[in-house]
Amino acid sequence: MSEQKQGLRHPWQLVALREISTKLRDKTFIGSTLFMLVVVMLAVIVPALLAGNDSPDKIAVTNDAGARIVQTADQFNGDDSFETTRVADRAAAEQAVTSGDVKAALLPADNGYVVLGDDEVDSGIQNALREAVTNLGMFDNAAKKGLTPEELQAGTTVQEQLLNPGPLPEIVAEFVNIGLALAFYMTALGFGMMIAQSVVQEKESRVVEILAAAIPIRALLWGKVVGNTVMALTQIVVIAAASLIGLLVTGQADILEVIAPVAGWFVVFFVLGFLALAGLWAVAGSLATRQEDLGSTTLPGQMILMIPFFFSVFAGGTAKTWASFVPIASSMAMPGRMLTEDVPVWQPLVAIALLLVATVLIVRLGARLYERTLLQTGRKLGYREALSLDAS
Template identity: 45%
Template sequence: MRGAWRVVAEREITTRIQQKSFRYSILALVVGIAAMVVLASVLGGRPTDYKVGVVDQETAAIVKAAAPAIDRADEGSTIEARDFDSAAAAERAVRDGDVDAALVRTDAGYEVIGENKIDGTLSTALTTIASQQALERNAQAQDVDLEQLVAGSAVAERLLDPDADDAGARSATAFVFVLLFYLTAVMFGMTIAQSVVQEKESRVVEILAAAVPIRALLWGKIVGNSVLALFQIVVMVGTGVIALALTGEKDLLSAIGPAAAWYIAFFVLGFVALSGLWAVAGSLASRQEDLGSTTMPDRSSCSRPTCSPSPRVRASRPSCRCFRWSRR
């Protein structure tokens, strides 16, 4: 009967889909993955929109010129100038929390005003731009060629490992992949083993064996549960990809996207191999209570082990044999 394994696989799929526990478990995993991605994105930091109080056009121009530096230091962050009538009004806005800082002129140059602290990125950008513009004005007033004055002072950056910042995210992604594989393998593998034992206990397998080859029964169970496991993994990986795209983590998505595709491909191979082992474990048990001894490591076969040289090979080379102590 050539198509028997397909019938068995369809029965395994339809029976499992109809179970509420299966649907609820997928829903819980999807919600958990989405919440994990959103929480990681929130805790990992988001772009900041800085608001700086100014009192004249000159300081407003400095704030506008600092926008590229802000974006380079913290990708996606912006800076906006808020006009006030006086320095006192700008300081009052800082105290009230209407602006993050204020930039005002002083006799010595400029002053960045904050309430209890000033953001380092904001302070560095404003200080750098203000100093640069003041230097250009002084060089022009002294009739000095500023380009020749600063020639050779440019400092560039070059990263030997530009992807090192994603190392933590890659490690976390690998851990999540391993955890998903473990949960899926245990959950669906135990289902295969329990299904085999139930049919043996109820003696249904004797009836099925008369009409369907045993090999077809085995392959039907493996294929059916493998399809369900693959469907669950695809849903969970797709949820993670969509959550990363919606939270704006495009760089991270481009880094782990190929890994997710390879994970699905290798998951199929690994789970099919494990499914065969779970089916064997179920066939070795005669009752549901015996599944623990066939699916988990069993050390009872050598309760009090000891090693002694084997008499046959004692003269040639030492060897060890493990035997059970028994009462006589």
């Protein structure tokens, strides 16, 4: 008997372990995790592979001077690579262009060169060849006057200096920003609905009455919240590991230097935000008496997630700054801001403090509502009615 009491000293742990083991055997959970892994790996690896597999653009030339220009364009052009194709004369160059064997042809003209295209000439090819012709022409002309390339280029260097530099390139930062917000949104929504469905299933099968007779109702809530939080965080870590592998495989490890510190902040915001929402999802399940009721009882939780998500992704700078301090919304907005702008360290600390206070208050409110409504099986309850119920 003493061993049984010792085992039940922390009954919420039993509930948490039950939630974890159930999720690990749930085909829906396993399937959704595998699907997200596949999506993440494809999103990271496929674009890099496609970019890496791009064959060089072939440029037809008729002499060594043209080949030298194409080689120079290939050396200094960062977007596309070029490959020289030697042809006999202009007629052969035109035939190669019209047949699609080459993208363009670079031929000598009266005062320089001409670039031949079929129906159009790619702007990247045209600009690269024009720049190569100009540079080589200046160097050749300078050599005739006795000037070295260094003397010719003296005082012509242009440097870039940003007044408000972002931690990442704008496109990459926005992509990662949306990814972090979407990860929190999808995970919180998916696990939240599973929590609510689990509570309703226990109510419909009357299992909850047996559990409530053996374990305090609050222990049931804490167990569900902790168990699902552990599984949600585990899923995020697994997906993050898949992203890490994808970045390393595709040679994008430099991005990790910026993302890694923000990822640590994201974990803190994720855990606190998910804890607050998990309690509300459990309450949404306790208010319902059947699965069909969840559409209305979970609506507030869905709105609490949906509105901040769209706000954190599409809002302007000032609005997003304010949203990054609002509890729940800060879990999606603040990590994104830290990627796209230089955020002082006090701002995420203040946002975490506010989120922590809100989490404590929401969890306490959720626990009271959960205790009052879990054993109410006669009909669906509303939130106002639940607040007016006396504690049992």
